[in-house]
Amino acid sequence: MKIYLAMDDTDSLNSRGTGRLARATGAEIAKEFHVDGISRHQLFVHEDIPFTSHNSCAVIHIEARERDDKDWIFETAKECMLNDFIDGSDPGIAVACADEILPPLIAYGRDAQKIVLNQEKARTLAANLGIRLEGLGGTEDGVIGTMAGLGLAKGGNDGRFLMCGKIREMTGPADVESLLDAGIDAVYTVDGHVVRDGRIIIQEGKSAKPCPVDGRKILFVENIDGQFHAVKRG
Incomplete structure (x- = not known):
C-alpha cells in the first residue's frame, strides 16, 4: 500500500x-x-x-x-x-x-x-x-x-529525490555500481544513453539527486570532456 x-x-x-x-x-x-x-x-x-x-x-x-x-x-x-x-x-x-x-x-x-x-x-x-x-x-x-x-x-x-535508499550516505564522486547499490535504478546521459559503469563526478560533500521517472529513480549525467558529471534536475 x-x-x-x-x-x-x-x-x-x-x-x-x-x-x-x-x-x-x-x-x-x-x-x-x-x-x-x-x-x-x-x-x-x-x-x-x-x-x-x-x-x-x-x-x-x-x-x-x-x-x-x-x-x-x-x-x-x-x-x-x-x-x-x-x-x-x-x-x-x-x-x-x-x-x-x-x-x-x-x-x-x-x-x-x-x-x-x-x-x-x-x-x-x-x-x-x-x-x-x-x-x-x-x-x-x-x-x-x-x-x-x-x-x-x-x-x-x-x-x-532528496533521499532514497542509502544515497545520502555517499557524497562526492562515485562509481555507477555503487550508486545502483545505494538505491538508484539507472544512470542515463541527458542525450539518452544508458551508463552502465565508470565514475560519476558529483560535487564534493554532495550526494546524487536522482529524478522520479515512471516509477524509477534515474540519475541523469552529462559528458563533459570525457567525464560523466551528475546533473541536478527538478
Missing part, C-alpha cells in the same frame, strides 16, 4: 529548510514503515506567492501495510512538524493513499507550477477527494503546495 505524505511552507529565511524537516520526519516514519524516498517538487515562483527561497514542497513516499496506516503516519508527521515549528512559517500537511490521488489532483499539481492558486481551491479539492489536509500555523498557506505535492509525486515524473 503506497502512501504519500506531503508538507510545505515549514521554514523561514534563517531556518532549516523543508527538505531537512522532511528527512527528519521520514526517519520517524521509517521506524514503523519502509520509506521508499523523499522527493522535492518545484512550484510556481511569482510575486503574488509568499515563499522562503525556492517555493518547493516535499513528499515522503511510504510503503505501508494497510489504508488505515495513513492515520498513524499523519499524526506522527504532524507531531514532528509542530515540535519543529518555525515562527513566520505557514505549514500545511496532507496524506493520501496512491489510489486517492485522482486526475484532478494531478492536474492541480501541474497548475501549481504555472499559475497562482489559493487555499479555497486546495481545501475544496481535498474535501471532494476525501484527502486529509491540515494547516499547522501562520496563514496556513502551506496547504496549497502540500496538495500540489501529492499530485506531482503520484504523477511520477516530476522533481528530484
